[in-house]
Amino acid sequence: MNSTRKVVGIVGSYRKNGITDSVVTEILSTVASQECKTEKIYLLDKNIAFCTNCRACLQVQGAKRGKCILEDDMEEILQKIESAYCIVLGAPVNFGNINALTRKFLERCVGYAYWPWGKGRPVIRNKKAAKKAILVSASAAPAWAGRTFSGGLGGLKKLAQILGAKPVGVLWVGLVNKKDMQLSDKTVQKARALGRKLATFRCSSATKRTIN
Numbered sequence: 001m002n003s004t005r006k007v008v009g010i011v012g013s014y015r016k017n018g019i020t021d022s023v024v025t026e027i028l029s030t031v032a033s034q035e036c037k038t039e040k041i042y043l044l045d046k047n048i049a050f051c052t053n054c055r056a057c058l059q060v061q062g063a064k065r066g067k068c069i070l071e072d073d074m075e076e077i078l079q080k081i082e083s084a085y086c087i088v089l090g091a092p093v094n095f096g097n098i099n100a101l102t103r104k105f106l107e108r109c110v111g112y113a114y115w116p117w118g119k120g121r122p123v124i125r126n127k128k129a130a131k132k133a134i135l136v137s138a139s140a141a142p143a144w145a146g147r148t149f150s151g152g153l154g155g156l157k158k159l160a161q162i163l164g165a166k167p168v169g170v171l172w173v174g175l176v177n178k179k180d181m182q183l184s185d186k187t188v189q190k191a192r193a194l195g196r197k198l199a200t201f202r203c204s205s206a207t208k209r210t211i212n
């Protein structure tokens, strides 16, 4: 098995075995069955501090991710993502956007941008989206409404963009209103199809990034 053909799944949901997690699991299991290495990371299990807006990671120009001064699990998570050729990003919709844990993680990815003091806005260092991403979400609202009217899809796209990944598929589970709800057969089939799609992409050396 070629270790560079690795797919990393990020689960931002608070519920292990919830809908978001179950979809990510289904996608990763399919990828694994196609001779690709997979790893799932639960943000819930990780020590992720809030960004303090010190902006140290934003000051050095160049393509390499700026180094964060905080010592927690972010470096390990980002290195795993950087070693993958595809990623699966899963976050539920809470109060109209991706949930707080995923948002906290997104904010800590800011070192992929360059934003020296005095400049108006951050600029993503490496605009080439060399990885592929599948975006996964779940909402109480019907899928079409959640996708269209919440900020969830925009939040996941922003996360994919800053991680250098181009979204190639979205799986959104709507009407999550029952306790202990399971994935429908249709959702499982869609997840498996997306897993097979990810497994077909070839690894590019351009997917590898390093740190300042």
Ligand SMILES: Cc1cc2nc3c(=O)[nH]c(=O)nc-3n(C[C@H](O)[C@H](O)[C@H](O)COP(=O)(O)O)c2cc1C
Residues within 6 Å of the ligand: 013, 014, 015, 018, 019, 020, 021, 092, 093, 094, 095, 096, 097, 138, 139, 140, 141, 146, 150, 176
């Ligand atoms: C605090 C909170 C806020 C929520 N806000 C929304 C919302 O704004 N729109 C919506 O459609 N669903 C909302 N939901 C429902 C979740 O999106 C839904 O339960 C989803 O399946 C949770 O994902 P999980 O199964 O991965 O835990 C909310 C749930 C919680 C707990």
